[in-house]
Amino acid sequence: MDWFGRIAARPALKLRARRPPRWLTVLLYHRVLPEPENGFELDRGVADARPELFDRHMAFIASACTPIDLAQLIAYHAGEAELPRNPVLVTFDDGYLDNREHALPILRRHGIRALFFIATDYVGKRRLFWWDRVAYLFARSRVEVAHLSYPTDLVLRLGDERGRSARFALKLIKTTRGLDLARFMDELAAALGVPWDEALERGLVDRNIMTWDDVRALQGGGMDIGSHTRSHRVLDTIEPGELADELVQSKAEIERELGSKIVSVSYPVGRAIRRLPLIERAVRDAGYQIGFSVETRANPLARSAFDPFNVARVPMEPSTSAALLAAYLAAPEMHGA
Secondary structure, eight states: OHHHHHHTHHHHHHHHTTSOOOEEEEEEESEEOOOOOTTOOSOGGGEEEOHHHHHHHHHHHHHHSEEOOHHHHHHHHTTSOOOOSSEEEEEEEEOBTHIIIIIHHHHHHTTOOOEEEEOHHHHHTTOOOHHHHHHHHHHHOOOSEEEEOSSSOEEEEOGGGHHHHHHHHHHHHHHOTTOOHHHHHHHHHHHHTOOOOHHHHHHHHHHHBOOHHHHHHHHHTTOEEEEOOSSOOOGGGSOHHHHHIIIIIHHHHHHHHHSSOOOEEEOGGGOOOTTOHHHHHHHHHTTOSEEEOOOSSOEEOOTTTOOTTSBOOEEOOTTOOHHHHHHHHHOGGGGOO
16 A cells, blocks of 8 residues: 555545545554664553654645544534544544653644543553553563462463463453452562562653643643543443543543543543443543544544544554555545444
8 A cells, every 4th residue: 555655645635625525534643752772661562653753644644634633523523513625633542751752743843733642540640551561570570480360360471472471461451341450460560570669660650651741731732632531441341330430530630630621532442332332321421522442444424424432543553654644544435434
């Protein structure tokens, strides 16, 4: 698809601009990070783009598409306005410090108002994201075999299977219903023989995760802010009685810190909530007007097809060249709905 992006994307987008838009593409980033050093021990899988690649992405969007913001999308859904030609919404999940340091200046230079979703416990309580902690523990461990008794008896082998065991630990967190995350993380650290304490965690957090002042700087720089829940637990693994706490308290904390109403949420791990009526009702009851998942597809803009609580986002990766992004934006229907 790179050849299409290099040669045909701009002409295709110009043709599309002659008629009302039929598709909305929403992009998802987590980290805009310079090349990690060899000793980098956090999760490399969320480093979606180096600053120079992100700059090329945003330059193309600004010149060939029409960047939109959250207010425009909500007005469209309410039937109060139409979206512009070739609409694109840029979003970020989690709350990494490089969002302010590297992404914000690039977004402002290109006149793009992005939407940043914040997982509030990690920003407010200065805790390290659980996937980064898993990566750190496995990178530091020197044991050959780790034995855990929670959430069930487990044997994790390291050595040549270190990566597979780390992925298994992440899968447990993402899929185990009612998991006591703090207990699991403490037992994992002990089983892997890696020291972990508040001072160590605080140092990692301060180098990698925004403070509320940083989030306010995003808002002051013209960006929109949304909720990414409190603990970033997958919603369908949380007991029904705890759902409101995840959704309502996260929203309330952001509103208290920023002094503005929060109406959008992105679902942890990007799992869509269609066919999960209990969760969708909890999202609505918490006061959100729109919710975002992660699916490699564009969103059809026929009003009968647009689902405001399952807005799909396309995850960006280091391998997403500017040409590949251009190709995707020029032919969104190729990815279906």
